[in-house]
Amino acid sequence: MDPVLSIRDLSLDFETPPGPVHALRNVSLEVPRNHIVGIVGESGSGKSTVIAAAMRLLANNAVIRGGEVIFNGRDVLGMNQEELRALRGEEISMVFQDPMTSQIPVLTIGRQMTDIQYRRRNVSMAEKRNLAVEMMRRVGISDPEERLDQHPHQFSGGMRQRIAIAMALLMNPQLLIADEPTTALDVTMEAQIIHLLRELKESFEGSILFVSHNLGLIAELCDYVVVMYAGEVVEQGSVEDLFYRASHPYTQALLECDPARIEDATPALPTIPGDVPDLHIVPQGCVFAPRCPRAVARCREEPAQIATIGAGHRARCHLLGHE
Amino acid sequence: MLNYTLRRLGLSIVIVSVAMSILFLMIHLVPGDPVTIALGPRATPEMREAYRARMGLDQPIHIQYVVFFANALRGDLGQDVFSQRAVTRIISEQLPHTAALVAAAIGWSALLGIVLGCFSAVHRNSFFDKFTGVITVGAIAVPSFVVSLYSLLIFAVMLKVLPAIGAGEPGDLVDQAQHLILPSFALGLGWVGYIARLVRASMLEVMGENYIRSARSYGLLERTVIYSYALKVAILPTVTLLGVGIGNLLSGALFAEIVFARPGIGKLIYDMVITRNYPVVQGAVLVTTALFVLCAMIADLVNASLDPRVRASL
Numbered sequence: 042m043d044p045v046l047s048i049r050d051l052s053l054d055f056e057t058p059p060g061p062v063h064a065l066r067n068v069s070l071e072v073p074r075n076h077i078v079g080i081v082g083e084s085g086s087g088k089s090t091v092i093a094a095a096m097r098l099l100a101n102n103a104v105i106r107g108g109e110v111i112f113n114g115r116d117v118l119g120m121n122q123e124e125l126r127a128l129r130g131e132e133i134s135m136v137f138q139d140p141m142t143s144q145i146p147v148l149t150i151g152r153q154m155t156d157i158q159y160r161r162r163n164v165s166m167a168e169k170r171n172l173a174v175e176m177m178r179r180v181g182i183s184d185p186e187e188r189l190d191q192h193p194h195q196f197s198g199g200m201r202q203r204i205a206i207a208m209a210l211l212m213n214p215q216l217l218i219a220d221e222p223t224t225a226l227d228v229t230m231e232a233q234i235i236h237l238l239r240e241l242k243e244s245f246e247g248s249i250l251f252v253s254h255n256l257g258l259i260a261e262l263c264d265y266v267v268v269m270y271a272g273e274v275v276e277q278g279s280v281e282d283l284f285y286r287a288s289h290p291y292t293q294a295l296l297e298c299d300p301a302r303i304e305d306a307t308p309a310l311p312t313i314p315g316d317v318p319d320l321h322i323v324p325q326g327c328v329f330a331p332r333c334p335r336a337v338a339r340c341r342e343e344p345a346q347i348a349t350i351g352a353g354h355r356a357r358c359h360l361l362g363h364e
Numbered sequence: 365m366l367n368y369t370l371r372r373l374g375l376s377i378v379i380v381s382v383a384m385s386i387l388f389l390m391i392h393l394v395p396g397d398p399v400t401i402a403l404g405p406r407a408t409p410e411m412r413e414a415y416r417a418r419m420g421l422d423q424p425i426h427i428q429y430v431v432f433f434a435n436a437l438r439g440d441l442g443q444d445v446f447s448q449r450a451v452t453r454i455i456s457e458q459l460p461h462t463a464a465l466v467a468a469a470i471g472w473s474a475l476l477g478i479v480l481g482c483f484s485a486v487h488r489n490s491f492f493d494k495f496t497g498v499i500t501v502g503a504i505a506v507p508s509f510v511v512s513l514y515s516l517l518i519f520a521v522m523l524k525v526l527p528a529i530g531a532g533e534p535g536d537l538v539d540q541a542q543h544l545i546l547p548s549f550a551l552g553l554g555w556v557g558y559i560a561r562l563v564r565a566s567m568l569e570v571m572g573e574n575y576i577r578s579a580r581s582y583g584l585l586e587r588t589v590i591y592s593y594a595l596k597v598a599i600l601p602t603v604t605l606l607g608v609g610i611g612n613l614l615s616g617a618l619f620a621e622i623v624f625a626r627p628g629i630g631k632l633i634y635d636m637v638i639t640r641n642y643p644v645v646q647g648a649v650l651v652t653t654a655l656f657v658l659c660a661m662i663a664d665l666v667n668a669s670l671d672p673r674v675r676a677s678l
């Protein structure tokens with residue numbers, strides 16, 4: 042079956058006063074139907090930018106330089122505002138990082154949840170409310186009938202993230218994108234949200250694209266993993282490929298740094314010596330070369346090509362494949 | 365909310381009481397004898413004595429203070445020095461004219477200001493936005509008496525399309541409405557500027573909030589996102605501004621009332637200051653202060669009813 046979302050060779054710049062930031066370069070990834078794909082990478086590696094591009098919710102200064110975003114066989118980058126609106130919420134929806142700011146403070150949760158269903162023209166207000174109640178119950182909010190009449194500030198952070206998930210799932214999208222949905226929560230809440238996402242994956246017919254800093258969460262939740270570094274995808278494959286057969290020196294560094302921390306589900310990625318490069322100037326060779334323990338002379342001169350390691354397992358490194 | 369309303373009401377009463385005390389002290393403790401102020405320097409000692417007794421000024425100061433409060437509570441603000449008419453009566457004759465003027469001025473300026481501000485924010489940096497930016501700053505900069513004089517000159521004197529003087533025939537609503545047009549235009553113009561600037565700024569801030577991005581991610585219609593969501597939050601500071609603005613204009617309508625020779629509170633205070641009719645001045649200042657406090661209170665209550673976060677923090 043063809044993937045629900047496929048991003049091919051996507052390159053994107055942010056125009057800034059000092060010059061363009063080359064935030065994404067030739068990014069390709071796929072989200073297969075009914076699976077969970079995780080994107081992992083250090084802060085600034087372009088995770089949020091990729092998913093914003095998938096929904097075309099990009100900042101005003103973003104310029105797409107090339108590539109395509111295909112959702113269900115349709116070209117998202119070529120859509121007009123009307124088509125995008127039909128796509129958002131109904132086919133792809135998003136849960137954001139900070140649950141405390143993602144619902145409008147002056148309207149009740151019930152009102153917001155019925156508003157989202159505005160496209161259900163033949164459904165009465167009472168039925169829309171019932172659907173909202175049911176969705177609230179599914180994400181684990183008790184007394185949903187009463188709580189629908191409350192305003193966002195009357196809920197805790199964990200509950201607000203559950204509500205955000207409920208809102209995102211109201212129109213039964215085929216793809217749910219969650220951008221670090223647990224970063225703002227404490228460890229207990231985080232575990233509950235992850236548990237909820239797993240449960241939902243069983244009951245709702247769709248895929249999840251899950252962005253995280255946290256390798257432990259990725260290992261726990263995902264079927265496939267995409268590792269990003271400095272605006273590029275450096276390695277991707279199944280969870281087993283990535284955790285047992287990591288091929289790219291960056292992925293290996295992430296895993297080797299401190300394997301115990303992965304078990305602990307520590308919120309931060311292990312630290313690798315060196316800094317993420319400045320994306321104003323893209324290096325001539327491999328982007329990871331300045332920090333790579335295995336770099337050779339060639340790495341600084343030629344950009345690394347993508348090598349296929351196994352079925353669906355690819356990495357961008359000179360040491361792999363064609364040697 | 366009931367609790368808050370009561371507390372807010374209590375606060376308003378305290379503020380008005382303090383204002384009354386200051387007013388009382390200003391009249392009685394500030395250098396200058398109120399009798400001389402009222403009667404002028406050439407009054408005979410007999411006239412002074414009679415006036416003193418009639419106004420209760422021969423009583424000790426703390427008694428006068430208590431009497432002043434007690435009378436005010438009974439709705440007695442004293443008598444006009446010359447006509448002996450009750451001050452409350454005089455004020456209640458003038459107040460409706462000012463109230464109508466202020467309502468008309470704030471009404472049209474709020475409506476236009478909100479529309480302009482909202483539209484400028486939505487079409488940020490467009491020609492329309494830049495153009496309204498210049499116009500609204502201009503509207504703020506021009507003093508309202510200048511607008512009063514010019515609009516009088518253009519529409520009433522040169523074009524002769526609108527009546528200029530007075531408040532219109534009593535009982536004739538159409539005539540009264542026509543007499544409101546020029547003064548409410550002159551008085552409201554600056555407020556269009558203030559309101560448009562404020563709405564634009566808060567709209568831009570709100571449009572950058574995360575919940576607007578989430579609203580878009582649900583595929584909501586742009587008009588829902590802007591008018592049902594963003595504007596509902598962005599309007600809150602404007603409600604507060606309007607409360608203060610209405611209170612302010614109740615006494616600030618003075619210039620428009622003088623230029624257009626309209627009856628009203630501002631005109632009343634002005635006339636009574638000139639004739640040193642201090643009980644009327646005192647009463648009118650008191651009433652406008654109380655109305656100012658009332659407007660600010662209503663604005664706060666409206667704000668609380670619109671913003672659940674404010675309600676929760678009460």
Ligand SMILES: Nc1ncnc2c1ncn2[C@@H]1O[C@H](COP(=O)(O)OP(=O)(O)OP(=O)(O)O)[C@@H](O)[C@H]1O
Binds near residue numbers: 062082086088254
């Ligand atoms: N609007 C913008 N203008 C300029 N640069 C931007 C903009 N948005 C993002 N960037 C830059 O693009 C790069 C990728 O940012 P992005 O937010 O996608 O990273 P991320 O992987 O999501 O990081 P984090 O884990 O911190 O959320 C960063 O270098 C960032 O500074």
Ligand code: SF4
Binds near residue numbers: 290331336359
């Ligand atoms: S191409 Fe060279 S520098 Fe880049 S990851 Fe591979 S070995 Fe390291």
Ligand SMILES: [Mg+2]
Binds near residue numbers: 088089090
């Ligand atoms: Mg991010």
